[in-house]
Amino acid sequence: MFGFSVISTDPRSGARLGRLVTPHGAVDTPAFMPVGTRGAIKGITPRQLRETGTQIMLGNAYHLQVRPGADCIAALGGLHRFSGWDGPILTDSGGFQVFSLAQINKVTDEGVTFRSHFDGAPMYLDAATSIAIQEQLGADIIMAFDQCPPIPCPATEVSKAVERTVRWAEQCKRAHQREDQWLFGIVQGGLDPALRADCVRRLTEIGFDGYAVGGLSVGETRAEMIGLLEQVTPLLPAERPRYLMGVGTPYDLLESVKRGIDLFDCVLPTRNGRNAHAFTATGRLKLRNQQYRLADEPLEADCDCYTCAHFSRAYLRHLFITGEMLGPTLASIHNLRFFQRLMLRIRGLLPTGMLERITEEYPVARGEVAN
Amino acid sequence: MFGFSVISTDPRSGARLGRLVTPHGAVDTPAFMPVGTRGAIKGITPRQLRETGTQIMLGNAYHLQVRPGADCIAALGGLHRFSGWDGPILTDSGGFQVFSLAQINKVTDEGVTFRSHFDGAPMYLDAATSIAIQEQLGADIIMAFDQCPPIPCPATEVSKAVERTVRWAEQCKRAHQREDQWLFGIVQGGLDPALRADCVRRLTEIGFDGYAVGGLSVGETRAEMIGLLEQVTPLLPAERPRYLMGVGTPYDLLESVKRGIDLFDCVLPTRNGRNAHAFTATGRLKLRNQQYRLADEPLEADCDCYTCAHFSRAYLRHLFITGEMLGPTLASIHNLRFFQRLMLRIRGLLPTGMLERITEEYPVARGEVAN
Helix, strand or coil: CCEEEEEEEEECCCEEEEEEEECCEEEEEEEEEEECCCCCCCCCCHHHHHHCCCCCCCEEEEHHHHCCCCCHHHHCCCHHHHHCCCCCCCCCHHHHHHHHHHHEEEEEEEEEEEECCCCCCCCEHHHHHHHHHHHCCCCCEECCCCCCCCCCCCHHHHHHHHHHHHHHHHHHHHHHCCCCEEEEEECCCCCCCCHHHHHHHHHHHHHCCCEEEEECCCCCCCHHHHHHHHHHHHHCCCCCEECCCCCCCCHHHHHHHCCCCEEEEEEEHHHHHCEEEEEEECCCCCCHHHHHHCCCCCCCCCCCCCHHHHCCCCHHHHHHHHCCHHHHHHHHHHHHHHHHHHHHHHHHHHHHHHHHHHHCCHHHHHHHCCC | EEEEEEEECCCCCCCCCEEEEECCCEECCEEEEEEEECCCCCCCCHHHHCCCCCCCCEEEEHHHHCCHHHHHHHHCCCCCEEEEEEECEEECCHHHHHCCCCCCEEEECCEEEEEECCCCCEEEEEHHHHHHHHHHHHEEEECCCCCCCCCCHHHHHHHHHHHHHHHHHHHHHHHHHHHEEEEEEECCCCCCHHHHHHHHHHHHCCCEEEEEECCCCCCCCHHHHHHHHHHHHCCCCCCCCCCCCCCCCCCHHHHHHCCCCCCEEHHHHHHEEEECCCCCCCCCCCCHHHCCCCCCCCCCCCCCCCHHHHHHHHHHHHHHCCCCCCHHHHHHHHHHHHHHHHHHHHHHHHHHHHHHHHHHHHHHCCCCCCC
C-alpha cells in the first residue's frame, strides 16, 4: 500500500528522483504540495487542482479541528471524501499553527492549552490528540506534533523545543494506529547544527516513515536555511522521504532539491495569485499594473494551464482592478501550474546530471531575481 | 447568420419553444442568461459556465465602458475573445445602469451626464454613444439605450421616459452599423398598459430584431408584473424574440414564459450562490445553517452539476462558515445549473401541452413557496 523508492540521484548534488506510493495514488518526487489549509485550495476546485499537475495536497489538523471538527469530517467519510480530492493528502499536526496562530495560554511538556484563532474557544492539543485528529481526518501522510520556535530564538528555548519535539514524536509514534497512514517525524533545532543532528539521531532511533525539516522559513536568511539543510539532510535516512515544511520560492525549491529534499509545501502560488502576482520563469508579474491594460498575451507564452490557454494579461488585470472573484482563481491556477511545471522540469533534468540548466530556463530560480 | 424561429407553441398559454441563431451559436428558447456584468460571471470560468448548460451570457455596456473601456476590449478583439466566452453574448445598453447606479448630473432629451459609480469620473451616455460602445464590445445582441423609471413613479415621468426611450431607440437604429449584431428595442411605460401599448406601437414601427420588456422587477408586485406582461407581450411581433429584462425567480420565469417571453437574465443564481443560498426544486437552502453540519448529501439529489456530483451540503457549509472562496463558486455552479435545468424542463414540457406539470416537479415555481 505504501512505498518510497529513490529512482535516480544527481551525481553533482544531493538531488534525488523518487516515487512515493500511497493508498490514494503515487507522487513523483521532488514534489510540490499546494496548501489546502481548511480542506480546500483557495478558489480552486479539485478538478482544477488535478489539472495543474498536482499529485498531493496538504491539509491542516489545527484548522480542520477548529472548523468543522475532525469528528465531523470522520463522520462524513474522511478528508478525501469531504474535500472531493481523491488523491494523496498530507496533514500537518497542528504544532506549527498552534505556535504561530493561536493565542497560547500554557505550554507544558505534555501539551498546549490555547484559544482558537477563529472564535477564541479554549482548546488543548498534545501528541496523542493530534494523532487522534489526524487519524479521524484520514490523510495518507500525517505529521508528528512538534514545537516550532521562531528564528532568532534563545538557545535554551530552541533546546527545550527539541526536547519536547522528540518527546512528543515518541508519543505520536505510540499513539498512531492506522496502518493506511504514514507518520513522519519533524526535525527541529533552529539554526544550530548540533541540536539538529541530535534531533535527527533521536527521531531516527524512534523510527518514522519519513522525516520533515521543520522550523525553517520562519525568519532566517536564505543562506542560513540552505546552509542548515546542507548539514541536516545528509543525516536523514536515504531510503525515507524528506520533507521541507513551508518552503518556498522557485530558488528555495531548486536549492533544497539539490540538498536532497523530496517534498515541499507552500502557500506562495495561491497567496500570490490572490494578490494579483503571477509567477513566470523570468520574474513576477504585478497584474494590477497599468502596463497590462492592452496586453493581449497570456501570463506565460509557453504555459499550458487553463488560464494561459484562454485569457490575456489584460483580462486578468481587468478582473483584479474590478475586484472580480475570477481573477484570484485564474491567477492561482496559473501559479500552481507554474510550480508544478517547475517541479516536472526539475524531475526531468535530474537524472541527466544537468539540473543546473534549470537556472537558464528559470532565471527566477537563480535567487538574484525577485520572485 | 441570424435567425429566430418559433418551433412550437403551448395551446394552453402564450408559451413558445424557439431557437435563436447568432454568429456565435444557437440558443434554445425560452432561455436564461447568466449575468456577466463586467465580462465575467462572478467566480465562474467560461468552461464551468458552459457545463451548467448556459448558451448565452449577458454583459453590460455601462460597466465595461467604466472599466476597462470599450476601446480597450475592441483592441483586444472584442468581448468574446476578452472574456474567453465564445458563445452568444447580449450586452445591455447602459440605460438601466446609468439610472440605477451612477450619480446623475443631468438628463436631457439628448442623453445623460453622470459620474461613474467606480471612481466618480464624469461620463456621458446617449443613444449613439451606447451603440458605438456596444459595437466595440461586439456582442451578438445589443440593446437600445432607454430610460428606465422606478415603480412607483409619477405618470408624467413615466410618459416622459417613454418619449425619450422611443426617441433614443430611433437614434440607436440609425446609429447601428454592424451587421453581425442584432439590435433589440426596449419597451418602457411602467405599469400603464396604454403607455406600454403606445411604446410597442412606435418601436415596432421603427422595427427591431427583437423586443425587450424593460422597467419591470423594479419595485412592483409579482401580480402587477405578470398582469402587465399579459397585456404587453401579445402586442409584440410573434416572429421576433421577446426578452424580459432582469427577471427572475423560478415562479417569475414560469409565469413569464406562459405570457410568451423567450429570454431572461437575472443575477439571482450567482448572487444567491455567493450568499450561501442554494436553489432546489422544493425551496432555498441556507447553507450556513447548523442543520447541515453533518449533511452527507448533495444540494439536490438528482442534480447533475459538478458541485452535486462531488460535494456534500456539509462541505459547502464548511466553506461558507470559514470564508473559503470555493463556497461561492460551488454554490453558483449549482444555482446556474438549477436555472438551466429548469429552463430545459420548461422547454421539454412546452410542446407536450403539459407545462403546468412543472409546478409539481418544481414546487418553488408555484409562487407560494419562498424562493
